[in-house]
Amino acid sequence: MAQSYEARMLRVIDHIHHAPVDQLSLDDLADVAAMSRFHFHRVFVALRGETAAQAVRRIRLFQAAAQLVQSDSSIEAISARSGYANVPAFARAFRAQYGLPPGRFREQGLLRPMPATLKKGETKMFNxxxxxxxxxxxxxxxxxxxxxxxxxxxxxxxxxxxxxxxxxxxxxxxxxxxxxxxxxxxxxxxxxxxxxxxxxxxxxxxxxxxxxxxxxxxxxxxxxxxxxxxxxxxxxxxxxxxxxxxxxxxxxxxxxxxxxxxxxxxxxxxxxxxxxxx
CATH class of the missing domain: 3.20.80.10 (Regulatory factor, effector binding domain)
Structure with a gap:
């Protein structure tokens, strides 16, 4: 039965990677997982070690980094596709993640594979x-x-x-x-x-x-x-x-x-x- 939760969480990760930004609310993700909204996010955090919002932000910013390096799309277009209301908000989030503003990141042209975010440490066991x-x-x-x-x-x-x-x-x-x-x-x-x-x-x-x-x-x-x-x-x-x-x-x-x-x-x-x- 553990496979059931594995399959559900894998569907959520796939959805975050591929769905439009307007389909990434907690309700949307709970629907993808086929889980109650009362419980989905607690399960996600416990298994992933990050919130769903953090996962969405991390994955979408990596996709934005790839677009900056591998495409000619404007920063404005990339910002919108990433779900940000304006370029300054996107630039702040991008710099916090990558240490550079989007324009300078594009100039450098360096893109490393996105490492998986791992749940760190051991969880204490309870009865x-x-x-x-x-x-x-x-x-x-x-x-x-x-x-x-x-x-x-x-x-x-x-x-x-x-x-x-x-x-x-x-x-x-x-x-x-x-x-x-x-x-x-x-x-x-x-x-x-x-x-x-x-x-x-x-x-x-x-x-x-x-x-x-x-x-x-x-x-x-x-x-x-x-x-x-x-x-x-x-x-x-x-x-x-x-x-x-x-x-x-x-x-x-x-x-x-x-x-x-x-x-x-x-x-x-x-x-x-x-x-x-x-």
Whole structure:
């Protein structure tokens, strides 16, 4: 089944090399990979060691370098084909990549083969289990912005639960993360802080009633400070998912927090990263 992910990622690389620049959005690439938009980019980053945007920029700039040396096309035309709105923007990106502005690069006439970008270093291994999880009813607050600041939303939920006497009906805390922080600007990231509540628990403003569907799911249990979760995601979406052949559902990953950071040492925090599977 690992071949399935290999074939999908090879299709994406081929598409980046050959498709028009207006067909290289994350949605386009997810479609080429035949993967959910919630999960495609996390898989790509975990396997490639670079974001899809970085891969597109690197490959298109190499193609521009080849056109500068091997064709008579104007810099303006090459800039447009490379997806840049104007020549100055193209020139800045090209110089950052090759150390020379396009005109001087063309004058030198030197073009070296583009080296493959390799994923560097070893990914730490984690234990992942496939479990049949329950459906969970949630009382949640939306959060927009850096995932590191979602604590504000959790603090608000905690205060609401205290003032309304809801704690006896709370069965845990959960965070839903809709976007990949490697693909979306920090200020635009969408997430939700939530408590898991019983079926008869009243959910009133500003809380919103929602749910996560259970069923077959990949569950990675991470022990340690929340700052280390990114490494766990890279392993789950890269090494484990590709080798398992499991197929994520079109639903976002979520985290279940098994203990409380207010009375637990950072190195003893336990977090379940859950990826719904087909």
């Amino acid at each position: 992942v289990e496939i479990k049949d999880l329950p459906n969970r009813r949630l009382a949640s607050l939306p959060h927009k912005g850096d995932y590191n600041s979602i604590g504000h939303a959790f603090e608000r939920i905690a205060m609401i639960c205290s003032t309304r006497g809801l704690w006896p009906q709370v069965q845990g805390m959960l965070g839903i993360y809709y976007d990949d922080p490697d693909a979306v600007a920090a200020e635009d990231l969408r997430s939700a802080a939530a408590v898991i509540v019983q079926p008869d628990t009243p959910v009133e403003d500003p809380l919103t009633e929602s749910a996560v569907q259970g069923g077959r799911s990949a569950v990675l249990t991470f022990k340690g400070p929340y700052a280390g979760l990114r490494e766990a995601y890279l392993y789950l979406y890269g090494d484990w998912l590709a080798q398992s052949g499991a197929e994520p559902r079109d639903e976002p990953p979520y985290e279940v927090y098994l203990n409380d950071p207010s009375d637990t040492a950072p190195e003893d925090l336990l977090t379940e990263i859950c990826v719904p599977l087909k």
